[in-house]
Amino acid sequence: MAKVRVTQVISKNSATERQQANLLSLGIHRINQTVEVELTPVTKGMIEKVRHLVKVEEVAE
Secondary structure (H helix, E strand, O other): OOEEEEEEOOOOOOOOHHHHHHHHHHOOOOOOOEEEEEOOHHHHHHHHHOOOOEEEEEOOO
């Protein structure tokens, strides 16, 4: 599977509880924090739900 780098760029204060839970599940706790995750269907769905809060980049392997 491919890896992606996910960075939170906008505050989660205006996000719903479900969106905040998705950020925590991805491992993101604060703004400007970056994590690398495998791009599985599950993580792809979580990223899609919070796409307005994060920046996504592909990681070259």
